Amino acid sequence: MTKNTLLYAVLVAATVAAPFLFPSYTAFLATLWLFIIVALTWDMTGGQMGYNSLGNIFFYGTGMYTGAVIAIGLYFPVGEWTDASRSEVFSVTASQYYTGMIIGIPGAGLFCGLCAFIIGPLFFGLRGPYFAIGTLGLAIAAGEIVSNIEWLGGGQGISMPHSPLHPDFEKVLIYFLYAGLGVVLFGFLRWFYSTRFGAAINAIRDDEEKAEAMGIHTLRYKTITWAISAVFVGMAGAISAFQLIHFEPLETAYQTINLGIFMVVCVLLGGKGTLWGPVIGAVLFHVFKEVTWNYILGGQWVALGLLIVIIVVFFQDGLMGYLKHVRPGWFGIKVDTKGATS
């Protein structure tokens, strides 16, 4: 146990020190934390509960818009703010900006959780591929509809209030928001998966009919799990809104093929249904992406598609699954060599 405590202490120290040690990589590290957050939340339903969603990006985009609407709407009329032809300039004071941030980020999380709570009972009747396609449809539909709502800026998107901070400090602030959310999420999941609730959602993954027969109210468990993951994705989305300053619906907010599929790739790369798998996968994928993206100019997305196909076809258990296979002892799995037949 002490070994683990030491490991976590070192990691937290590294997290805190990283933006000061490598100031030019702060934005990179912030995005890394975003990847870790979305991968961990995807794994809650995808890996631990067996419901593979392709549309968790819906909560990211909704969080982004909710955060923006709260931050702006607290002091200004949103419709006038987003009006493309407006001539008057709104000036935002520092205290207004921070109030917007402090209320906007948790507000976005709560709103996304509420959304998941409402749509959960609709979607959780869909199983397997239908669930994946249905959630993908949800994300695409939401993006298309939002891009037609003039009140939210339409296809132009929303410009966030300008930060009163110097850009360098702003980056560090965003980094710590992401990192704080990520650490809280990781700690929460570590506890969450060890509870009876975690055991119940694992039972749903293994065999939903049997789980129901054992007296687990499956719909309630599924909806609550999805809502919790939505809260975190929504908060991450709201932080992204403050980070990006300007965002538009189809390419940034409801980016179905970028982040929406990255989170699945991260989890598959690291290993589904494990605590550390999504984290490791997110780090690997993000570093791989940042290193190679510039060299294959124009072909990045082709490479991404190829990567998805290769991971899914040849390496689906991910790194953790591979390690589990090679070194079962590390995971506390005892292999009975005598009983094993060749």
Next chain:
Amino acid sequence: MDQILFNIGLLIEYPMVNLKIVIDGVMIGALFALAAYGLALVWGVMNVKNLAQGDFVIAGGYTSWFLVKTGWLQSIGISSNIVALIGVPVAFGVMAAIGWVIYKLIITRVIERDLFTSLLATFGLAIMMAQIMNLLFGSDTQSLKLDYETLYFADGLIDVPIAKLIGVCMAAGLALAVILFMKNSRMGQAIRATSQDSRAARVMGIDTEKVYAFTFSLNAAICGAAGAIIVMVWLIQPFYGITYSVRAFVVVTAAGLGNLPGVIAAGLGIGAAEQYGGHIFGIGYQQAIAVTLLLIVLFFRLLQQRRKRQALN
């Protein structure tokens, strides 16, 4: 909101507009039905839900477009209109070859795995194909503007371009050919046998691997031909693929597998529904309507299943 009410009022005031919308919708719907039939074929035979369906359609469209734009055939004295028609069988052939390669490289490895694997693998394939087409042909919308005449009915309220009529006739002919092929040929029988019970088919001496490869290739070819017809009159763009995939899913989910009349009816119906939606809510919502229809159909099926105390899987 006023705009929506105004548009609905227009429909009631001029009943002919309804007819125009239905005709337009049914014409494009015929092509949705083709793509959906291919999806139902692959889904039923090898239980792979192909999310790259729409990208096959778009790829077929670009094949035909490329054939016309390079002007090889025009240089030996064939007019562009005829080349566009030749493009349909060419796209059929090219996409059959591409489909076969994709089957051998990817699909054969995911058939036996769980359904999410094949879904995600084909999603990766869809991203890859869209991006390759984007690199090759650019991200502009393309259409072959053929100089066929347009027929007018009812004082010009209803306009039917002859190119559209030709396209719909070709789609119907292709569908008929595929149906006859499935009914009568040896391979068609093997495909149907495999879709009923692949293990039994193997016992009876059918090379199911070959059947799978052929089915996937046929599916890609049908989609490619549909795309070549689409590019004659309608627009294609590298990233339109996912919408066609979604429409194919809507049709198959609404009609159910192995229900050919249902697939055709649902295809025509979704075409008309989309045109109505586009008219009422404005053209900007067209993609959103296609996807929202998917959600509506899914929930409708879900309610049906729930009455039987079953989940949709």
